[in-house]
Amino acid sequence: xxxxxxxxxxxxxxxxxxxxxxxxxxxxIKHGRKPGLSSYELDEDVSNAQYLADIVxxxxxxxxxxxxxxxxxKYEFANRTYYIRKSKTFHGxxxxxxxxxxEIILSATLxxxxxxxxxx
Amino acid sequence: xxxxxxxxIYPSTFHSKLLEQxxxxxxxxNGRIFISWQHFEEGHEDDDDKLHVGLHEFAHAMMIxxxxxxxxxxxxxWRYIGERxxxxxxxxxxxxxxxxxxxxxxxxxxxxxxxxxxxxKEFRTQHPDFYYATVAMLNQDPCARMExxxxx
Ligand SMILES: [Zn+2]
Numbered sequence: 001x002x003x004x005x006x007x008x009x010x011x012x013x014x015x016x017x018x019x020x021x022x023x024x025x026x027x028x029i030k031h032g033r034k035p036g037l038s039s040y041e042l043d044e045d046v047s048n049a050q051y052l053a054d055i056v057x058x059x060x061x062x063x064x065x066x067x068x069x070x071x072x073x074k075y076e077f078a079n080r081t082y083y084i085r086k087s088k089t090f091h092g093x094x095x096x097x098x099x100x101x102x103e104i105i106l107s108a109t110l111x112x113x114x115x116x117x118x119x120x
Numbered sequence: 121x122x123x124x125x126x127x128x129i130y131p132s133t134f135h136s137k138l139l140e141q142x143x144x145x146x147x148x149x150n151g152r153i154f155i156s157w158q159h160f161e162e163g164h165e166d167d168d169d170k171l172h173v174g175l176h177e178f179a180h181a182m183m184i185x186x187x188x189x190x191x192x193x194x195x196x197x198w199r200y201i202g203e204r205x206x207x208x209x210x211x212x213x214x215x216x217x218x219x220x221x222x223x224x225x226x227x228x229x230x231x232x233x234x235x236x237x238x239x240x241k242e243f244r245t246q247h248p249d250f251y252y253a254t255v256a257m258l259n260q261d262p263c264a265r266m267e268x269x270x271x272x
Contacts, residue, residue, distance in 0.1 A: 018191055064167055065237075068269055089126050096131040096157060105164065106127060106155070109174040112237065113182070114121065116259035 055081050058104040065112050080111040123151045124181045132158040145173040147180035163234075170218060170235045179233035183226060194256035201250045202228045216246045237262065 056078050059066040069077055085107040092098035124147075133142045133156050144159040155173055163172035189195035202225055209215045209222035221231035235243050236254050240262035244251040255261045 068265065087122070087125070091126065091128045093128050093130045093134065093154075096129055098129060102129060102157065106129070106160070106174060109164070109172075110121070110178055113175060113178045113233070113258075 052078065052082050054100055055085070055104050055108075058101050059108055062101065062105055063108050066108070077108075077111060077115075080114075081108045084110050121178075121181055121185045123185050124153055126152045128152060128154045129160075130154065130156050132156050145177040147177045147184065149184050153177050153181055168238050170231075170238045172234045172238060175234045175237055176230045179230040180226065183229055189257075192257070194253065198229075198250075198253040198257050199225060201247075201253050202232065205232075205247070205250060216243070233258070241266070 059074075059078060059081065066074060066077060081104065085103050088103075088107065088110075090098055090103045090106070092102075133144055134154065135141070136143045136146055136154075138146070138148075143154075144156045146154040148154075155177060159173045163169070163174065183189060186192055189198075205215075205217060206222045206225070206228050209217055209219055217228075217235060218231045221228040232250070232254055236251070236258065240251070243254075244263050251263075
């Protein structure tokens with residue numbers, strides 16, 4: 001009974017889990033760098049427009065990597081930074097006072113690191 | 121990196137109970153990243169000193185996210201060269217990568233990612249095979265990008 005169970009589990013991993021992991025890795029890019037929105041959409045309301053504008057302003061002044069991008073890539077990069085910032089929770093520890101610029105620069109660093117990734 | 125949802129920011133170095141020492145950054149398998157803002161900012165302001173605690177911790181996070189790259193095909197080659205680099209760091213007086221990289225393969229990966237983004241051209245000149253192995257891992261080539269921009 002036990003050997004049969006182990007064989008079934010091994011077959012599931014061999015045919016389903018490992019190929020899926022490999023495919024996720026192999027296909028992680030290509031679409032990611034296309035200009036425009038990819039796996040997310042921006043809301044149109046004013047507060048989010050301001051939120052994105054704050055990101056762009058900080059990137060322009062505090063993030064040299066951003067300056068090395070083409071116009072289309074800048075658009076994509078700002079949107080990725082926006083998405084990452086929204087998807088993470090930032091905590092100021094001890095007496096650290098968390099400001100927008102901290103969240104934006106950290107999110108932008110992660111966006112640069114994962115620039116080629118489809119799932120960032 | 122959806123598994124890493126929480127980023128904790130300390131004003132400066134902080135004590136890690138896990139490592140029982142003061143640290144500048146820490147990444148845990150439970151999806152938490154801890155960063156000293158003072159050291160993050162120092163690395164960020166000086167963008168070619170091969171030191172960047174943010175890139176370093178995000179590199180660790182990426183490794184955890186992808187289960188130590190065990191199913192990632194470019195990893196085999198990267199690890200082979202990475203281990204050669206670690207030996208070089210340990211045995212040679214002068215070396216391109218930070219000494220901390222020789223701690224283990226995880227730190228070598230994180231130190232390499234810092235260098236890759238901070239000094240890509242020097243990296244490619246000194247160790248082209250390792251540079252392109254890192255290009256394959258991260259699927260981006262900062263040198264090629266810089267060369268394209270220089271021609272515009
Ligand atoms: Zn480390």
